Each structure stands twice: as structure tokens, then as C-alpha cells.
Amino acid sequence: MSTDTILLEKPKVFQQAAAEAAWQVVVYDDPVNLMSYVTMVFQKIFGLTKNKAEQKMLEVHEQGRSALWSGNREEGELYVEKLQGYLLTAVLEHIPCPK
Amino acid sequence: MICSLDRSGNLLFHEIDSHLAQLIIEPFEEKELSSKIINQYLFKKLTKQDPLFSQDWKEYIVPELETLFLSCHQQVLEDLESLKKHPAHAHSHRLIIAFDHRDAWLRMLSLIRLLMTFPCRMDPKINIDDTLSVAERKILLQIEIFALIQQCLVEAEMKEAPEHFK
Numbered sequence: 001m002s003t004d005t006i007l008l009e010k011p012k013v014f015q016q017a018a019a020e021a022a023w024q025v026v027v028y029d030d031p032v033n034l035m036s037y038v039t040m041v042f043q044k045i046f047g048l049t050k051n052k053a054e055q056k057m058l059e060v061h062e063q064g065r066s067a068l069w070s071g072n073r074e075e076g077e078l079y080v081e082k083l084q085g086y087l088l089t090a091v092l093e094h095i096p097c098p099k
Numbered sequence: 100m101i102c103s104l105d106r107s108g109n110l111l112f113h114e115i116d117s118h119l120a121q122l123i124i125e126p127f128e129e130k131e132l133s134s135k136i137i138n139q140y141l142f143k144k145l146t147k148q149d150p151l152f153s154q155d156w157k158e159y160i161v162p163e164l165e166t167l168f169l170s171c172h173q174q175v176l177e178d179l180e181s182l183k184k185h186p187a188h189a190h191s192h193r194l195i196i197a198f199d200h201r202d203a204w205l206r207m208l209s210l211i212r213l214l215m216t217f218p219c220r221m222d223p224k225i226n227i228d229d230t231l232s233v234a235e236r237k238i239l240l241q242i243e244i245f246a247l248i249q250q251c252l253v254e255a256e257m258k259e260a261p262e263h264f265k
């Protein structure tokens with residue numbers, strides 16, 4: 001029996017599923033919204049604990065942006081809409097698939 | 100201005116003088132707040148996104164955001180009617196934000212602060228100094244007043260949040 005490793009091509013259906021899941025909701029910093037307000041919005045929308053929400057808010061504040069969620073595009077668009085409904089600068093970004 | 104929270108979760112701002120009442124009312128009287136914030140602020144942030152998302156955003160998200168912001172604006176305008184009444188004393192205006200209206204106020208305060216800040220490139224973190232014009236000082240003061248009201252609302256929201264949220 002040969003011990004050579006055979007590299008199988010990744011089935012297309014899995015490639016498609018991975019591509020569909022590869023989106024992230026990113027919130028950008030702005031100089032206007034209050035830190036307490038941003039924390040509260042993260043808690044309301046993502047159900048985060050206060051500590052986790054504050055940690056994410058500080059990431060936005062100090063690094064200029066933070067990825068809050070990742071998953072499929074459709075769900076991501078809903079989160080972006082909810083965040084924009086609270087006037088946060090939220091966008092949906094594609095996560096490049098590792099080759 | 101003094102803020103208190105009643106047992107039903109309504110926020111009451113009282114002992115507001117006439118000048119302060121006018122500063123609070125004025126910015127909300129603008130009619131096109133919803134379209135302004137969408138076109139001047141939210142859309143600009145999306146211009147670097149892929150064209151497909153921008154197209155989806157315009158087609159599906161914008162109409163829903165417009166409806167949401169219009170409804171919030173309407174609720175805020177209704178609440179501001181009490182501030183327009185002339186009380187016996189010039190410093191005794193009242194503003195009541197009902198529990199059910201808190202969410203609308205939170206959104207609209209954020210919206211109004213963004214709209215007031217960006218067109219004139221003002222940063223609320225800067226200190227008021229002599230280089231600012233009277234109009235700019237007034238805008239900064241209004242931005243700070245709205246921040247104060249919003250902070251009271253956030254505290255009220257978090258006070259009633261489930262235990263694991265605190």
C-alpha cells in the first residue's frame with residue numbers, strides 16, 4: 001500500500017459554504033458617540049456582558065475598529081442595520097479565505 | 100436642569116430654564132434629519148465597501164433606517180411639546196421622556212450630535228476656547244447638553260438591564 005499523501009481537491013460545496021460564512025461586522029470609531037452608549041448598544045444587539053461589551057468598545061476607541069461578529073452575509077447585514085439604527089459606524093467586511 | 104427617574108421608568112428633567120429649553124428644542128425642529136444623517140454620514144462611511152453591499156444597503160437598509168429615524172423623530176417632537184409650554188417661572192420647564200420613548204431618544208440624541216458635529220468638523224472633545232465663534236460655542240454647548248441627557252438615558256437603561264448585563 002502506498003504511503004504517499006494524496007491531496008484531494010476541496011469539494012466545491014464546502015468552498016461555497018466557507019465563502020458564505022466569511023463575513024464580519026466591524027464597528028469603527030467616531031468622536032461623537034459616548035463610550036457608555038456604545039457599550040450599551042453592543043449589549044443590546046449582541047447580548048454581551050458589560051465586561052465584554054466594554055472590552056469591545058475600548059477596542060473600537062483605541063484601535064479605531066473592532067470586529068464584533070462573524071458569519072454569513074445575510075445575518076451580518078442585519079447586524080449592520082441594527083448598529084446603524086443606533087448611529088454606530090458599522091460595515092460588513094469580507095474575510096479573505098485562507099488558500 | 101435636574102434629572103430623576105420614576106418607578107415606571109420615565110425620566111423627568113425639570114427646573115429647565117427657557118434659554119436651555121430653546122437650545123434643546125431648536126435642532127430637532129429641522130425636518131430632514133433622517134435623510135441628512137443617511138446621506139451625509141452613514142452613506143459616506145460605506146463608500147469603501149464592495150459595490151454589491153452598497154447596492155444592497157441602498158435598496159434594503161436605507162428605507163428601513165429612514166422609517167425608523169422618522170418614527171423616532173416624531174416621538175421626540177411629541178415629547179418636546181411639553182418644553183414649549185410657558186410655565187409660571189422661566190426656569191421651571193419640564194421634559195418627560197416616557198419609558199416607551201427612551202429608545203427613540205437614545206437614537207435621536209446620537210443622530211443629532213453627529214449631525215451637529217460633522218458639517219462644521221467640530222469635535223466635542225475639544226475645549227471651548229477663544230478661537231471658537233459664538234455660533235460654534237452654541238453648537239458645542241448643545242452637543243454637551245444632549246450628551247448629558249443621553250447619559251441619563253443610558254444609566255436608566257442599564258439600571259433595569261438583566262443582572263448578567265451589569
